[in-house]
Amino acid sequence: MPSPDRLSQTLTRHGLRQTTVRRAVLQVLSESSYALSGGEIEQLLPPNTDRITLYRTLKSFEECGLIHRVIDTSDVVRYAACSIECSAKAHFDNHVHFKCTACEHIYCLNQVAIPAVTLPAKFEAVTRDYLLAGVCRECQPA
């Protein structure tokens, strides 16, 4: 639960102007324990927040490395706040993601690093994404 102060600081640190929508979007994303789609973010924002502005906000957040897309097999894009400082070019988003098949949430498992693989010759990997699916802690049968 970051203070408004902290949110503003994060924006300036990434060279972004202060606006109401941006602070709101950043707050929603950094308070969520799982990745959110555009539609989900929209519902968590104050009513009547403009959808187009939201998508543009997500785009600029992504471009400056404030948030990252989370891989998924579904047809909607989900976003999560970057936990450590990423830049537009290099996302140091080196942890695995976990998708719960019960609650459908995708969590960042910050403590679990993505293991390396050896690629065939002439393939050069720049980014790596690892997604596990199963049943999360909350949805486990007691």
Next chain:
Amino acid sequence: MPSPDRLSQTLTRHGLRQTTVRRAVLQVLSESSYALSGGEIEQLLPPNTDRITLYRTLKSFEECGLIHRVIDTSDVVRYAACSIECSAKAHFDNHVHFKCTACEHIYCLNQVAIPAVTLPAKFEAVTRDYLLAGVCRECQPA
């Protein structure tokens, strides 16, 4: 390049009826060296092939384990033919995928297995997906 025979056999083996569209879709997918989106498949099919039928075909193929969705950060779903026999429940799709940032294609690296990770307590993984991004063999600068 599987013969029509082989395609028909694959369909029956998975308990699917023989239809023109199904054979065509299966052929397109098994001949492609990279994962295809619904729209891309549509363009590779004979003209005037019904879009809805295509999506239904993809759905049933997926359900019976003939094809699998490939994870991605984009907002379109991409499919690839399963190389070995998968069932609806258990996809033995244990290889990493590679997305080329130049040609945008996603390849199955069948020879590269997904390394295991140790999860925090109470997380149970059922499926695992690993996506690398970078420049593929064909797009490497000479």
Next chain:
DNA sequence: AGCTTAATGCAACTTGGTTACTTTTGCCTG
């Protein structure tokens, strides 16, 4: 305060995919 540029808000549109319903066709059985 005033200016410049970036961000917002609005309308209209595109793309990917789905639902409901009717018609056709695969394929099993007698």
Next chain:
DNA sequence: CAGGCAAAAGTAACCAAGTTGCATTAAGCT
């Protein structure tokens, strides 16, 4: 090799996610 039934195709209309163009507003620098 009918003939019938269920599954698949076809058609139309719809829905949701995301985008584009343009006019308006507001951030933040001097």
